[in-house]
Amino acid sequence: MAHYSIAIVGAGPAGYFTAQALQNAQNEDRTFSIDLFERLPTMWGLVRLGVAPDHPKIKTVAKVFEKVAAEPNFRLFGNIEIGKDIDIEDLTSRYDAVVMCTGSAIGRKLGIPGEDLPGSLSAAEFVPWYNGHPDFAALNIDLSGTTAVVIGAGNVAMDCARMLAINPIELDPTDTTDHALATFHGSNIRKVYIAGRRGVEHAAFTAPELRDLPKLEHTDVYIDADQVSEAHARAAAAGEIEKHVASNLEAWRLIAEHPKSGHERSMEFRFLSAPKEIKGNDKVEEVIFGINKIENGKVVDTGETYSIPCSLVISAIGYQAAPINGVYFHNGIIENEAGRVLGTNIYTVGWAKRGPSGVIGTNKSDASDVVDLLISDLKEPKETMDIAMLIPAGHQVIDQSAWAKINAAEAAAGEPVGKPRVKEVSWAKLLSLGLN
Numbered sequence: 001m002a003h004y005s006i007a008i009v010g011a012g013p014a015g016y017f018t019a020q021a022l023q024n025a026q027n028e029d030r031t032f033s034i035d036l037f038e039r040l041p042t043m044w045g046l047v048r049l050g051v052a053p054d055h056p057k058i059k060t061v062a063k064v065f066e067k068v069a070a071e072p073n074f075r076l077f078g079n080i081e082i083g084k085d086i087d088i089e090d091l092t093s094r095y096d097a098v099v100m101c102t103g104s105a106i107g108r109k110l111g112i113p114g115e116d117l118p119g120s121l122s123a124a125e126f127v128p129w130y131n132g133h134p135d136f137a138a139l140n141i142d143l144s145g146t147t148a149v150v151i152g153a154g155n156v157a158m159d160c161a162r163m164l165a166i167n168p169i170e171l172d173p174t175d176t177t178d179h180a181l182a183t184f185h186g187s188n189i190r191k192v193y194i195a196g197r198r199g200v201e202h203a204a205f206t207a208p209e210l211r212d213l214p215k216l217e218h219t220d221v222y223i224d225a226d227q228v229s230e231a232h233a234r235a236a237a238a239g240e241i242e243k244h245v246a247s248n249l250e251a252w253r254l255i256a257e258h259p260k261s262g263h264e265r266s267m268e269f270r271f272l273s274a275p276k277e278i279k280g281n282d283k284v285e286e287v288i289f290g291i292n293k294i295e296n297g298k299v300v301d302t303g304e305t306y307s308i309p310c311s312l313v314i315s316a317i318g319y320q321a322a323p324i325n326g327v328y329f330h331n332g333i334i335e336n337e338a339g340r341v342l343g344t345n346i347y348t349v350g351w352a353k354r355g356p357s358g359v360i361g362t363n364k365s366d367a368s369d370v371v372d373l374l375i376s377d378l379k380e381p382k383e384t385m386d387i388a389m390l391i392p393a394g395h396q397v398i399d400q401s402a403w404a405k406i407n408a409a410e411a412a413a414g415e416p417v418g419k420p421r422v423k424e425v426s427w428a429k430l431l432s433l434g435l436n
C-alpha cells in the first residue's frame with residue numbers, strides 16, 4: 001500500500017473536483033492525503049465570486065465541494081497564497097504532486113484608445129465587486145448615467161448586462177453584496193447594449209441563458225429580427241447547422257418575436273459591431289463601433305462606424321491567468337500538455353489549464369482526466385512532512401473549521417432578511433469571523 005501526499009492550489013471547482021477525483025481513485029494499493037491551499041479566506045472560487053447572484057441554483061454545487069472537504073483525507077489551508085506566502089518549490093519538493101487550480105482572473109484588454117478612461121472597466125472587476133471579492137469591495141462604480149455598453153458575446157457579458165438592466169428589487173433576495181445592491185438601487189442605468197464583433201450565429205452565449213431573457217419581469221430585450229434571420233441564412237448556407245448554433249438561433253428568434261412590454265429598462269444586442277475607440281473628456285462619453293459584415297464566412301470591416309453615447313463600458317472579452325512566482329505561463333494559461341507541466345511534478349486543471357472556457361461541470365471531467373495522468377506518473381511516495389513548518393510565523397490559516405464558521409455566519413446573517421447569505425467583504429472581518 002502506497003500513501004501519497006498531494007497539494008492542490010486554488011479552492012474553486014477545479015480544486016474541489018481534483019480532490020474528489022483523487023478520493024475516488026483510492027484503492028487497496030494507494031491512498032492520498034490532500035491539502036488544498038487557497039489565497040482567499042473564502043472558498044469555492046467563481047462559484048462564490050463569479051456566478052451571478054440571480055442564478056442561485058448553480059451555486060448549489062458548493063454542497064458537493066463541502067462533501068469532498070468533509071472526507072478524513074482532506075485538509076484546507078485558506079488565506080495562503082502560493083507564490084507569496086509559500087513558494088511553489090516548497091510544495092513540489094515535499095508533496096508527491098502539486099495540482100494548480102488557480103483559475104484565470106485577469107480581464108483581457110480591448111487594446112483600443114480610451115480604454116483606461118474612468119467609467120471603462122473589465123468584467124474581471126465588475127463581477128467580483130458585486131459578488132463580494134474582498135480585493136474589489138472598495139471599487140467605485142458610477143451608475144449615474146442612463147446608458148451602459150457591455151462588450152463581449154459570452155455568458156460573462158450577459159451576466160454583467162443583466163445585473164445592470166434588471167430591476168434591483170429582483171436582486172434583493174439574492175446574495176449580491178450590500179454595497180453593490182445599494183449602488184444598483186441608486187442606478188440611473190435604463191438602457192444596456194451588448195455588443196459582439198461577429199455575427200449572431202458566432203456568439204458564445206449558451207441557449208439556457210438566452211432562453212431566460214424573455215422571462216425577465218422588468219426588462220425588455222431587443223435583437224434585430226433581420227440580423228437573426230440573416231445569421232440563420234448564413235449558417236444554413238455554410239452546411240448543416242451545428243446543434244448548439246441551431247438551438248441558439250431558435251432562442252434568438254424567440255427573443256426577437258417576444259412582445260415588448262414598454263418597460264423603462266431594456267437590453268439590446270448589437271452584433272457585427274467592433275469597438276474602435278472609447279471617447280470622453282474626463283470620463284467615458286461614447287463608444288465608437290466599426291460595422292463588420294460576413295463575407296465568405298469571414299468577419300470583414302466595412303469601414304463604416306457608428307457611436308453609442310454612454311457613461312459606462314464593461315469589457316467582457318475573456319480572461320487570462322494572473323502570474324504566480326515559480327510557475328511558467330504562456331498565452332494566459334499555465335504552460336502544460338494535457339494538464340502535465342512537463343519536467344516537474346506539477347499538474348494543472350480548470351481555467352488555469354484551459355483558459356476561460358466551459359461550465360462548472362467541465363472542470364469535473366478535466367480533473368478526472370488529469371488525475372488519471374497524475375496517478376500514472378506516480379513513483380515511490382515521498383517521506384511524510386510537517387506542513388506547519390511552511391506556514392509563515394503568526395500567519396492565520398483558514399482551515400476547514402474556520403471556513404465553516406465564516407460560511408455559517410454569512411448564512412445566519414442572511415436568514416432574517418430572506419437571502420441565502422449576507423457576504424462579508426473585508427479581509428479583516430472575514431478573518432475575524434474565522435476565529436469566532
Ligand SMILES: Cc1cc2nc3c(=O)[nH]c(=O)nc-3n(C[C@H](O)[C@H](O)[C@H](O)COP(=O)(O)OP(=O)(O)OC[C@H]3O[C@@H](n4cnc5c(N)ncnc54)[C@H](O)[C@@H]3O)c2cc1C
Nearest residue numbers: 010012013014038039045046050082102103350351359360
Ligand atoms: C462571471 C462568471 C460567471 C460564471 N457563471 C457560470 C454559470 O452560471 N454556470 C457555470 O457552469 N459556470 C459559470 N462560470 C464558469 C465557472 O465559474 C468556471 O468554469 C469555474 O469557476 C472555473 O474553475 P477553476 O477552479 O478553474 O477557477 P476559479 O473558480 O477561478 O478558482 C480558482 C481559485 O484559485 C485561487 N487562487 C488563485 N491564485 C492562487 C494562488 N496563487 N494561491 C492560492 N490560491 C489561488 C482563487 O482565489 C480561486 O479561489 C462563470 C464564470 C464567470 C467568470
